[in-house]
Amino acid sequence: MKLNPADAIQDVQNFGEFGGVNPSISDSSTYTFMSAKTMVDTFEGNTDGCHLYARHTTPSNLYLGAALATMEGTEAANVSASGMGAITSVLLQLAGAGDHIVSSRTIYGGTYAFLKNFTPRLGIKTSFVDITKLDLVEAAITQNTKVLYCETVSNPLLEVADINGLSLLAKKYNLQLVVDNTFSPLSISPAKLGADVVIHSLTKFINGSSDTVGGVICGTQEFINELRSVNDGACMLLGATMDSLRASSILKNLRTLHIRMKQHSKNAAFLAEKFHEKGVKTVYPGLPFHPSHKIFNKMMNAEFGYGGMLTIDAGSLEKATILMELMQKKNVGYLAVSLGFYKTLFSAPGSSTSSEIPEDEQQQMGLNSGLIRFSIGLDNDIERTYKIIESCLFEVGVL
Ligand code: PLP
Numbered sequence: 001m002k003l004n005p006a007d008a009i010q011d012v013q014n015f016g017e018f019g020g021v022n023p024s025i026s027d028s029s030t031y032t033f034m035s036a037k038t039m040v041d042t043f044e045g046n047t048d049g050c051h052l053y054a055r056h057t058t059p060s061n062l063y064l065g066a067a068l069a070t071m072e073g074t075e076a077a078n079v080s081a082s083g084m085g086a087i088t089s090v091l092l093q094l095a096g097a098g099d100h101i102v103s104s105r106t107i108y109g110g111t112y113a114f115l116k117n118f119t120p121r122l123g124i125k126t127s128f129v130d131i132t133k134l135d136l137v138e139a140a141i142t143q144n145t146k147v148l149y150c151e152t153v154s155n156p157l158l159e160v161a162d163i164n165g166l167s168l169l170a171k172k173y174n175l176q177l178v179v180d181n182t183f184s185p186l187s188i189s190p191a192k193l194g195a196d197v198v199i200h201s202l203t204k205f206i207n208g209s210s211d212t213v214g215g216v217i218c219g220t221q222e223f224i225n226e227l228r229s230v231n232d233g234a235c236m237l238l239g240a241t242m243d244s245l246r247a248s249s250i251l252k253n254l255r256t257l258h259i260r261m262k263q264h265s266k267n268a269a270f271l272a273e274k275f276h277e278k279g280v281k282t283v284y285p286g287l288p289f290h291p292s293h294k295i296f297n298k299m300m301n302a303e304f305g306y307g308g309m310l311t312i313d314a315g316s317l318e319k320a321t322i323l324m325e326l327m328q329k330k331n332v333g334y335l336a337v338s339l340g341f342y343k344t345l346f347s348a349p350g351s352s353t354s355s356e357i358p359e360d361e362q363q364q365m366g367l368n369s370g371l372i373r374f375s376i377g378l379d380n381d382i383e384r385t386y387k388i389i390e391s392c393l394f395e396v397g398v399l
Contacts, residue, residue, distance in 0.1 A: 005072070005073070005301060006257070006258035006304075008070045008073075009070055009071050009257075009258075012070050014063050022252060023063045024059075025060050025244055025248045026051075027245070030052075030053050030054070031051040031052060031053070038050060045228075045229070055236060055239055056236055058244045058247070059244075060245075060248045060251075061078075061079050061247045063247070064079050064242075064247040064248075064250055065224075067254055068200070068206075068218060068254070072181070072190070072198045073189055073191050074218040074219055074220065075219070076219065076220065076223075076225075077216050077218040077224065078224050079202070079250075080215040080216065080235060080241065081213065081215065082201070082240060083108075083201025083214075084201075084215070084240075085240025086200070087111050087114065087215070088238065088240070089235045090178055090197055090199060090234070091114070091124075091147065092119075092122075093223075093227055093233070093234040094178070095124045095146045095147055096122070096124065097122060097124070098123055098144060099123075099145075099146045099147075100142050101125070101126040101145070102129060102137060102140045102141055102149070102175075103128055103150065104129065104130075104150040104159070105128035105129060106151075106154040106155070106156075107149070107154060107155065107180070108180070109155075109356040111149075111180070112354075113356035116128075116356075125144075130365075131150045131154070132161070132162070132292060134166070134169065137166065137169060141169070141175070145175055146176065147175060148175050148178070149178045149179075149180075151181075151183065152179055152181045152183065152190055153184045153285060153296075153309065155182070155183060155349075156349035157283070157366060157367060158283050158285055158290075160292030160299075161179070162295050162299075163190045163193035163195055164193050164298075166195075167193065168194070170194070176197060177194065177195045178197045179195040179197070179198050181200055182199075182201045183204075183309050184307050185205050185206055185257060185261065186257060187261065187304040187305060187306065187307055188300055191218060196223075197217060198217075199215065199218070200215065200218075201213075201214070201215055202214030202216055203340075205339070205340035206254060206257060207249075208257065208341070208342070209253060209341070210338060210341040211249075212249070212250065214242055214246060215240075217235070260378060261305070261307070262304060262305060263378045264305075264307065265305025265308060266305060266382070267377065267378070267379055267382040268284060268306070268309065268310050268376040269286045271376060271382065271389070272310045274386050275310075278399055280398060281312060283311045283312075284309075284310040285306045286305065308339070308340070308377075309373065310373075310374050311372060311373050312374070313371055314371075314398050315398065316370045317350070317351065317369040320371070321348065323392055323396045323398060324347070324348070326395060327388075332344055332385060332392070333374075333377060335347065337353050339373075341377060342377050344376050345377075347373055348369070348370075348371060348373075349371060350368065350369045353373075354367060
């Protein structure tokens with residue numbers, strides 16, 4: 001029987017130097033060698049268990065990477081300084097001058113800007129497509145395509161990618177399917193559905209305390225070794241390295257991810273249903289009429305639910321702004337970007353996290369200026385929270 005991802009993490013335990021219940025933190029940027037030959041061998045990648053320099057590997061980073069690889073069901077993982085550090089390293093490892101990427105058009109604004117504005121300077125072209133339409137994805141593939149890129153649940157429109165379907169296309173055309181799973185940790189396991197590389201921004205749900213940025217790349221041991229290569233590895237050479245102290249604290253927070261995800265999902269599902277009942281335009285993959293509800297059901301590890309992210313349309317940017325300020329005043333949550341915190345966070349993506357996407361393209365993909373993205377918190381009594389939000393919706397005239 002296959003272990004569910006939370007049980008798999010629970011079975012990962014590394015003791016500390018003095019029998020500590022958490023692994024010891026390696027507070028060093030460089031490591032000694034008893035013999036010069038071992039140092040040379042380590043440089044050449046021929047020694048297991050030796051550390052060279054903290055940009056390459058550290059024991060703390062390896063512990064966190066191993067736990068996350070176990071969670072995603074991949075052979076290995078490499079942690080990075082941020083989610084963008086993971087995304088840019090993977091894409092630059094897999095694509096070079098003359099290559100082409102097919103990407104979902106609804107992705108995090110930073111990733112969109114990287115593909116649209118930055119990688120063309122290096123001779124890499126990207127076609128942006130509606131990832132939910134496999135025929136359009138296939139039509140965009142050219143003989144130069146190397147990578148299919150998407151988010152399992154997209155930021156901010158909450159479109160859901162059919163990972164199985166995309167992986168069949170990736171295999172047919174010999175492409176790498178790279179999936180950013182930041183919005184759906186534990187709920188969906190993309191590698192088990194055929195993704196070649198799975199990325200997370202650890203900044204969000206996985207760390208869960210909005211106190212650090214971090215990222216991870218999960219894949220085959222061969223790919224992770226390539227990323228770490230001292231000669232041509234993007235992680236080693238671009239230098240987006242996680243600090244050991246951070247790796248250690250994220251690993252401790254990972255231990256409660258399953259409990260947090262269940263509560264985020266429970267609260268978000270409750271609010272989404274209430275908003276919808278009241279006639280507010282609501283997007284949540286757990287609502288039965290969400291266009292990808294069935295695909296989500298097919299892919300999900302059901303006990304973790306549909307995640308903590310939902311959107312509502314307040315009708316205009318003006319109304320969205322007044323509503324968010326009011327909700328913050330009434331302590332529903334914070335008017336802030338990012339997600340996965342204990343407290344509810346909300347922002348208007350059109351003018352914040354997705355502002356890198358030109359206005360006409362935002363409109364084409366259905367990103368209205370009145371859209372508010374919520375990352376629902378861990379509130380103990382979500383009915384009480386709903387009543388406060390309802391009073392704000394009335395005051396602003398959304399209800
Ligand atoms: N991927 C998604 C889906 C995101 O929402 C974000 C940030 O908001 C990132 C990646 C980038 O992560 P980081 O901010 O850790 O670099």
